[in-house]
Amino acid sequence: MRAAIECSALGAKTALICKSLLGKAHTVMAEGGVAAALAHVDAQDSWRTHFQDTLFGGKYLNNWRMAELHAREAPERVRELERWGAVFDRTPDGKILQRAFGGHTYRRLAHVGDRTGLELIRTLQDKGVHQGIDVFMECTITKLLQDDERVCGAFGYWRETGRFVVYRAKAVVLATGGIGKCYKITSNSWESTGDGHALGYEAGAELVDMEFVQFHPTGMVWPPGVMGLLVTEAVRGEGGILRNNQGERFMEKYDPKRMELSTRDVVARAIYTEVKEGRGSPHGGCFLDISHRKAPYVRQKLPSMYHQFKELADVDITKEPMEVGPTGHYIMGGIKVDADTGASGVPGLYAAGECTGGVNGANRLGGNSLSDLLVFGRRAGAGAAEYASRAAPPRIDPTQVENAAGEMLGFFERPGAEDPYKLHVDLQNTMQNLAGIFREEKDLTVAMARLEDLQQRAAHVGVVEGQRMYNPGWHLCRDLHNMLICSQAIVRAALLRKESRGAHSRLDFPKYDAYWGEHNIVIKKEPGGMKVQARPVVKVAELIPLVEEKKAKETK
Amino acid sequence: MSIRTFSVWRGDRNGGRFVEYPVEVEEGMVVLDAIHQIQRTQAQDLACRWNCKAAKCGSCGAEVNGRPRLMCKTRLDALPAGEMVRIQPLKTFPVIRDLVTDVSWNYQINKKIPPFAPRPGASWVMRQQDVNRVQEFRKCIECFLCQNVCHVLREHERKSEFYGPRFFVRIASLQMHPLDSLDRRPLLKNEAGLGLCNITKCCTEVCPEDIHITDNAIIPLKERVVDRYYDPVQILLRKIRGAKVKNAPGE
Numbered sequence: 046m047r048a049a050i051e052c053s054a055l056g057a058k059t060a061l062i063c064k065s066l067l068g069k070a071h072t073v074m075a076e077g078g079v080a081a082a083l084a085h086v087d088a089q090d091s092w093r094t095h096f097q098d099t100l101f102g103g104k105y106l107n108n109w110r111m112a113e114l115h116a117r118e119a120p121e122r123v124r125e126l127e128r129w130g131a132v133f134d135r136t137p138d139g140k141i142l143q144r145a146f147g148g149h150t151y152r153r154l155a156h157v158g159d160r161t162g163l164e165l166i167r168t169l170q171d172k173g174v175h176q177g178i179d180v181f182m183e184c185t186i187t188k189l190l191q192d193d194e195r196v197c198g199a200f201g202y203w204r205e206t207g208r209f210v211v212y213r214a215k216a217v218v219l220a221t222g223g224i225g226k227c228y229k230i231t232s233n234s235w236e237s238t239g240d241g242h243a244l245g246y247e248a249g250a251e252l253v254d255m256e257f258v259q260f261h262p263t264g265m266v267w268p269p270g271v272m273g274l275l276v277t278e279a280v281r282g283e284g285g286i287l288r289n290n291q292g293e294r295f296m297e298k299y300d301p302k303r304m305e306l307s308t309r310d311v312v313a314r315a316i317y318t319e320v321k322e323g324r325g326s327p328h329g330g331c332f333l334d335i336s337h338r339k340a341p342y343v344r345q346k347l348p349s350m351y352h353q354f355k356e357l358a359d360v361d362i363t364k365e366p367m368e369v370g371p372t373g374h375y376i377m378g379g380i381k382v383d384a385d386t387g388a389s390g391v392p393g394l395y396a397a398g399e400c401t402g403g404v405n406g407a408n409r410l411g412g413n414s415l416s417d418l419l420v421f422g423r424r425a426g427a428g429a430a431e432y433a434s435r436a437a438p439p440r441i442d443p444t445q446v447e448n449a450a451g452e453m454l455g456f457f458e459r460p461g462a463e464d465p466y467k468l469h470v471d472l473q474n475t476m477q478n479l480a481g482i483f484r485e486e487k488d489l490t491v492a493m494a495r496l497e498d499l500q501q502r503a504a505h506v507g508v509v510e511g512q513r514m515y516n517p518g519w520h521l522c523r524d525l526h527n528m529l530i531c532s533q534a535i536v537r538a539a540l541l542r543k544e545s546r547g548a549h550s551r552l553d554f555p556k557y558d559a560y561w562g563e564h565n566i567v568i569k570k571e572p573g574g575m576k577v578q579a580r581p582v583v584k585v586a587e588l589i590p591l592v593e594e595k596k597a598k599e600t601k
Numbered sequence: 602m603s604i605r606t607f608s609v610w611r612g613d614r615n616g617g618r619f620v621e622y623p624v625e626v627e628e629g630m631v632v633l634d635a636i637h638q639i640q641r642t643q644a645q646d647l648a649c650r651w652n653c654k655a656a657k658c659g660s661c662g663a664e665v666n667g668r669p670r671l672m673c674k675t676r677l678d679a680l681p682a683g684e685m686v687r688i689q690p691l692k693t694f695p696v697i698r699d700l701v702t703d704v705s706w707n708y709q710i711n712k713k714i715p716p717f718a719p720r721p722g723a724s725w726v727m728r729q730q731d732v733n734r735v736q737e738f739r740k741c742i743e744c745f746l747c748q749n750v751c752h753v754l755r756e757h758e759r760k761s762e763f764y765g766p767r768f769f770v771r772i773a774s775l776q777m778h779p780l781d782s783l784d785r786r787p788l789l790k791n792e793a794g795l796g797l798c799n800i801t802k803c804c805t806e807v808c809p810e811d812i813h814i815t816d817n818a819i820i821p822l823k824e825r826v827v828d829r830y831y832d833p834v835q836i837l838l839r840k841i842r843g844a845k846v847k848n849a850p851g852e
Contacts (some may be wrong), residue, residue: 066650067708068743069658127725130717132732132739132778139726157736163657164739175716180708205697234652274655353655356674358629446758466641505781511646514613518645 046169047122047422048218048387048429053178053461055430060179060212062201064221066183066235068170071222071234072418075162076277076349078144078154079419080412081119085136086143087151092116094150096588097595099413102148103309103377103406103525104547104557105592107253109585110384111404115420122419123155131168133157133256145282148308148410159277159347165415184210186240186524188449189217189248189394190441196248196393197439199451204520207513209450213441215433217388218425219245219380220397220418224258224531226524228481229473232264232275236592238524239531241400245380246530250389252568254378254404255531256538257548259409260482262312264372266330276333276350278411280367281305283346285335287316288366289324295331309409310314310548313371317482320370321439330370335362339571371482375414376531377405377548378538381567384583387425393432403583407547455507456522462507465521472499472528480536485552489540496533503529537577538566602627605677607635610689613698619687620644622851626677631689633661633672636700641742649698656809659744663700664689669746669807691749704745710764713792717775720782738774738818740810747804747814753797756833762781763794766804766814773818776825789822798823 053059063070084090095116099331100107127133127141134142134563143152157164174180187203190211198213221241225233246252263276281287287305289295299315300307307315317332326332335343340363344351347362354360379402380389387395398418405413406456456462463501479492506522513519544558545551605626608619622643624635633651640647652658654673661672667679668753676827681688694702747766748754754765764772772785789795802815812818828835 065652066660068703069652071652073657073742074653074655075606128719130775130778132727133737134736135727135729135732137729139728147836157739160657160740163742167739171711171716174708174712182705182708205701207701234654234658236652269627270634271654349655351658356656357631357676363801464645466645470641509645515648515701516646517640517648 046166047419048220048395049178050169050173050176051423051426052218052430053173053176057430057433060181060214061173062181062184062186062199062212063241064185065183067180068166069167071237072162072166072415074232074234074275075165076159076186076275077279077282078121078156078161078412079119079165079181079415079456080146080410081149081150081155081309081416082116082153083120083123083141083143083155084151085140087153090153092120093591094447095119095153097591098149098403099410100406100592101595101599102410104408105406105562105596106546106582107406108384108403108516109539109588109592110583111421111510113400113585113588114381114384114424115404115417118420119416122416122423126165126168126419129168129172131157131164133164144279146305147278147303147306147312149412151326154282157346159279159349161415163539165230165419176461185520185523186244187453188445189244190445191248191441192442194249194392196245196391198441200446202453204515207516207519209453211446212440213443215436215439216393216395216429218429219394219400220398220422220425221400223399224376224528224535225373226474227476227528227535228258229422229477230264230273231373232261232273233373233537239527240524241381241396242534243527243530245389245391245394245396245400246568248391248394248532250391250394250396251381252378252534253381253565254406254538255376255402255534255568256542256566257377257405257407258373258535259375259377259431259432259548260313260371261374262309262316262371263333263369264374265353265357265358266326266368266370267328274357275372275374276352276367276369277347278309279426280333280335280347280350283335283343285333286337287312287326288332288334289319291324295324302473307322308408308410310550313482313517314550316369326368328368330368333369334366336364336366340364340457343396347591360526365501370423375399375409377407377409378402378534382425383428385424386428386431387421389430393436395425395429395432397421399558413565441510453523457508459507462509463502464504464509465506465518466523468499468502468506469521469528472532475499476532476535480532480539483550483552484539486540489536492536493540496529496536500529533575538568541566541577541579605635606685607639608685608687609636609639609699611647611699612696617696619689621633621685625760627745629786631673632665632670632675632686635677635686636672636688648701648782650701657742659742659809662691662746662749663745663760664691669749671744671746671809673808677752690746693749693751694745707743707745707748707767708758710768713771714768714775715783715785715788717747717778717781718783719780720760723780725780727779733779734817735774737812738770738777740812742810743767744809746807750803750807750851752801759803760795764792764795766798766819768793769795769798769822770812770814770818773822776822786826790826790830795819795822796825
């Protein structure tokens with residue numbers, strides 16, 4: 046939405062295409078806040094520290110230029126939101142309040158209780174709508190149309206009617222979010238099937254850092270229906286303590302310096318290890334306790350967590366601890382883009398947000414995703430508008446449209462077809478069990494073989510019941526295609542990275558490796574299939590002193 | 602694990618009927634889990650909207666045993682044990698298919714409301730106590746359950762002259778923003794049809810975010826409209842001064 050606003054503000058005729066209804070996207074689940082070095086609470090904060098924290102969190106695999114722009118521009122993007130009507134929580138002297146979060150040196154997250162994502166989405170929605178952007182809701186894009194190499198439009202279907210639609214466009218910005226639905230335990234919604242990752246890949250764009258999937262340390266583990274549902278890091282930001290079934294504050298063992306506010310990769314591994322070694326809670330998680338804070342304070346700062354546990358799990362978090370465990374949450378990897386413009390390697394194709402890779406490196410800090418989508422949404426919107434202003438009119442190739450339509454209709458012409466729901470469950474189990482928090486060569490090799498088998502089966506999935514009108518079974522048939530591409534990218538990259546770093550933990554290579562500390566993994570579609578290769582990290586010479594300073598500090 | 606029967610409305614614009622599905626019930630399960638199980642195992646084309654499954658996106662509203670609810674938040678053990686669970690789409694909006702309704706009217710209304718317009722030169726200093734009320738309104742997740750249950754829309758179908766509780770909350774969030782500069786009272790009195798609301802509080806009752814829609818949004822807005830148009834002292838003063846109406850104090 047931020048990209049669309051920028052595009053339209055620059056005078057380009059802009060359409061916003063949503064897979065769901067407008068304002069329902071997964072950003073509503075971003076609870077804790079938006080990271081920006083406003084220095085309202087801790088005056089020492091600056092973009093430099095935010096940059097350093099982001100790089101430390103990402104284990105120095107981040108695209109430095111992206112991390113720099115992100116840290117520099119986030120404060121202005123937050124102030125801009127306020128001018129557009131967002132109402133953040135306030136400091137005693139009436140400024141935007143900021144809270145502590147994992148991996149951030151200072152209190153840095155501007156927030157609205159624990160519903161910051163909703164505030165952001167609603168503000169952008171109203172800004173965009175009143176700026177005259179055309180919004181097309183419940184429309185799923187299945188193919189980018191290309192004129193030679195250049196992207197010149199998109200093909201999709203309307204959920205409501207099942208009819209097809211073709212958009213002609215001089216430029217396309219992908220902002221499709223994550224891949225959470227590849228995993229069984231996830232905080233993500235049905236939409237998070239890696240559509241942008243797959244669309245970009247198939248159009249010839251490069252994917253980077255796909256092995257880094259963030260497992261958020263705290264998801265609900267009980268009751269079964271809500272397993273994986275997010276418990277915001279703000280609980281720990283507000284002083285929540287993690288304990289095992291012995292009552293030990295186990296983070297003392299894993300990161301005595303940062304404790305509960307260590308980076309997400311560390312906390313997730315710690316919880317996983319505690320559970321695996323028999324010190325878990327009754328439902329296979331650990332305990333997260335905020336009951337030492339006063340009840341009215343908890344209800345004011347964490348209202349939706351209070352209600353979530355009260356209503357779904359019969360737990361009063363002001364009195365008793367929550368049971369939590371890791372849940373698939375976010376992918377650091379995605380389309381490789383130019384930091385300044387959001388341009389992918391494919392002319393006319395731009396991307397922003399979770400479907401891109403680079404700013405977060407090997408692990409994302411909490412709060413950096415909302416700032417990421419504001420900073421790079423704006424930049425990608427501007428980049429696309431600029432490109433469109435000088436691009437030739439788009440030419441649509443009718444054969445591509447026919448093929449795309451044929452693919453969608455093909456799902457109806459498979460008697461005795463493979464059941465898409467069953468295939469999805471098998472895919473999720475494969476990824477969860479073999480390419481999850483801890484990985485090793487033999488598991489990943491099995492995963493690769495299973496994915497190939499699933500790929501074969503996916504060629505036979507079809508609609509078991511119903512017609513084209515609002516048919517979720519039909520939609521899933523196509524979503525599987527995208528999830529399979531992303532899953533393969535994740536597993537292939539994970540196999541290649543023979544070390545443990547950030548969110549990627551190899552049991553067979555538990556240490557950092559000097560070579561891999563300097564290289565990203567880039568994936569591209571080649572005639573022979575998926576090509577995976579290492580490429581040096583994108584650095585910025587002027588920023589070397591800042592990075593060296595941080596490295597020195599952290600090794601002390 | 603036990604089996605419960607769900608009676609789900611299946612159909613489209615041309616009509617439909619309730620179809621019964623047996624569902625294996627687990628501890629702590631919510632209605633949306635049951636719908637997903639039915640999709641997975643018995644009716645792959647069963648249409649329903651959902652996203653976050655955490656009561657934060659407001660997509661999965663439906664009428665469960667006759668009461669508008671978010672399916673992701675409605676626990677089966679909170680419904681009468683042993684009885685069939687009856688699920689149907691929101692009545693106030695035209696059905697598209699099964700549990701999915703056409704809520705586009707709400708988006709059209711939202712577009713008509715003049716957006717936030719900060720006072721020029723505003724300092725952007727705001728006290729927490731001055732934004733608490735606005736923050737309450739901004740909790741709205743646009744599930745439209747309040748619109749669904751409001752009798753002005755549901756029974757009297759006056760969508761052409763009444764914006765409904767959701768949008769009174771939206772207008773209140775703008776009107777009570779400490780730095781906003783517009784007067785939306787003429788809109789409230791005329792196009793938005795605020796006067797049609799006779800404060801039965803049905804909207805407040807179904808709000809999953811516990812927004813005090815009637816008490817904190819609608820009634821104060823009604824008071825502001827009255828102040829602007831019907832306060833005899835103000836009318837007199839305006840006559841004496843011959844002045845045009847200015848914003849009421851505190852706006």
